[in-house]
Amino acid sequence: MALDMTYFDSMESKIPHGKTRTRFAPSPTGYMHVGNLRTALYTYLIARHDHGTFLLRIEDTDQGRLVEGATDVIYRTMKECGLEHDEGPDIGGPVAPYVQSERRDTYGRYAELLCERGHAYYCFCEKTESAEDAGEFDRADDPCRSLTLEEAKARIAAGAPHVVRQRIPHEGTTTFHDASFGDVTVENKTLDDQVLLKRDGMPTYNFANVIDDHLMGITHVVRGSEYLSSAPKYNLLYEAFGWAVPTYVHCSPVMRDAQHKMSKRNGDPSYEDLKAQGFLTPAILNYVALLGWSPRGERAEQEFFTLPELTECFDLAGISKSPAIFDIEKLTYFNANYIRSLSAEDFARVAEPYIRQAVKNEAYDAAEIAALLQARCEKLTDIPEKVDFFDALPDYDVAFFTNKKSKTNAEISLDMLTRVLPVLEALPEWTTEGIHGALVAFAAELGVKNATLMWPLRIAAAGKLVTPGGAVEICRILGRDETLRRVKAGIAKLS
Numbered sequence: 001m002a003l004d005m006t007y008f009d010s011m012e013s014k015i016p017h018g019k020t021r022t023r024f025a026p027s028p029t030g031y032m033h034v035g036n037l038r039t040a041l042y043t044y045l046i047a048r049h050d051h052g053t054f055l056l057r058i059e060d061t062d063q064g065r066l067v068e069g070a071t072d073v074i075y076r077t078m079k080e081c082g083l084e085h086d087e088g089p090d091i092g093g094p095v096a097p098y099v100q101s102e103r104r105d106t107y108g109r110y111a112e113l114l115c116e117r118g119h120a121y122y123c124f125c126e127k128t129e130s131a132e133d134a135g136e137f138d139r140a141d142d143p144c145r146s147l148t149l150e151e152a153k154a155r156i157a158a159g160a161p162h163v164v165r166q167r168i169p170h171e172g173t174t175t176f177h178d179a180s181f182g183d184v185t186v187e188n189k190t191l192d193d194q195v196l197l198k199r200d201g202m203p204t205y206n207f208a209n210v211i212d213d214h215l216m217g218i219t220h221v222v223r224g225s226e227y228l229s230s231a232p233k234y235n236l237l238y239e240a241f242g243w244a245v246p247t248y249v250h251c252s253p254v255m256r257d258a259q260h261k262m263s264k265r266n267g268d269p270s271y272e273d274l275k276a277q278g279f280l281t282p283a284i285l286n287y288v289a290l291l292g293w294s295p296r297g298e299r300a301e302q303e304f305f306t307l308p309e310l311t312e313c314f315d316l317a318g319i320s321k322s323p324a325i326f327d328i329e330k331l332t333y334f335n336a337n338y339i340r341s342l343s344a345e346d347f348a349r350v351a352e353p354y355i356r357q358a359v360k361n362e363a364y365d366a367a368e369i370a371a372l373l374q375a376r377c378e379k380l381t382d383i384p385e386k387v388d389f390f391d392a393l394p395d396y397d398v399a400f401f402t403n404k405k406s407k408t409n410a411e412i413s414l415d416m417l418t419r420v421l422p423v424l425e426a427l428p429e430w431t432t433e434g435i436h437g438a439l440v441a442f443a444a445e446l447g448v449k450n451a452t453l454m455w456p457l458r459i460a461a462a463g464k465l466v467t468p469g470g471a472v473e474i475c476r477i478l479g480r481d482e483t484l485r486r487v488k489a490g491i492a493k494l495s
Contacts, residue, residue, distance in 0.1 A: 039222055081285050181225075221248055
């Protein structure tokens, strides 16, 4: 007896049509790696560029790999990156639910439909998952493939455990088109009868994503090029159902070097790792956009893009077939540019937690310290070791006072500090302008270069060879009493 098509017709009636619809469909495994973030970004940009709809779908069919809290990581990352979805588990939509484990009944019905139409079959053979993964079984010899539908249903009625397999044609070829790789043709005899529905009734990834992409009206499917080999089987499923095939966009992998793909196993950073390493989200997003895509036309030479600018100029033709190598130094270059471009207020806001890691003394204004750092910082994590001297003068080497360019040595530095101490003590106002004016005038009075006076003063105040800001700015923030205390300590060290 033919299946009642009422359910399937009702599902078809819900599918939105008429504009671009894309989806980001991560597995909640607790790790948003750079390749995942790039997929999310490209998927978002395709939808936004076409004024379409961007979906978030959680693919949790592999229950053994789920990590508690991983879905929260996905939501948080998307929000921080500005990749706001129009439909998803948290906000709903016309084709809900958007979590695969909540769509279990749907997959079972479509697997049954495929079996009824002869494009899939019930398999009762014992095959280990490792054998399935390795393809180490002879599809043509599978005895279940030749069972009649009635025989298979009788076994199921008797309680026999089973899976549902795709029935791949033995003859002919399958051709699919990819936006990046063009037409790809494979011989059907090279494809295996993949499992569509597992013994526990859960679908495999390869089945669920086809069903969901169709029922959610997805027009463009963005994924890694490792799925190119599975695309022919996806095409055969679409054809078996009589559905239109979406536009495939397979992206080449992000590599850690010429030979190795990035992976958590190798210690390569996730999005959250990069943030923890002091990279700004807009810089990460900008750099990731250019890992496998390049702008064309009048923006061809442009490096720095806001998200709206990426949305405006993103096109599929700019996606490269070549693997992209993740270069942390290049990302650092991007990050430094983004730090420089922040307003003073915004930089102070993002820098304060890092400043306070080293400068616990609340008497020191974090915003004033941040003003010294913005032009001298490539990553936010650079900050603590640059400013720790504010809280405590380090035990520095007297050799720091010697600088050939500033024409100082220990003897000259002792003389400069001894002479400048009463000048600093007598300053009527402890302001940047007051300190600077007094020091420049005093250097002129002594007949020395400004640097000959400023170098030993900065060393005495900070105890470091390299500091954010010069002697004037550092003394201003330290305050009169602490500056005088440190200058006297410098004199004592030099004496």
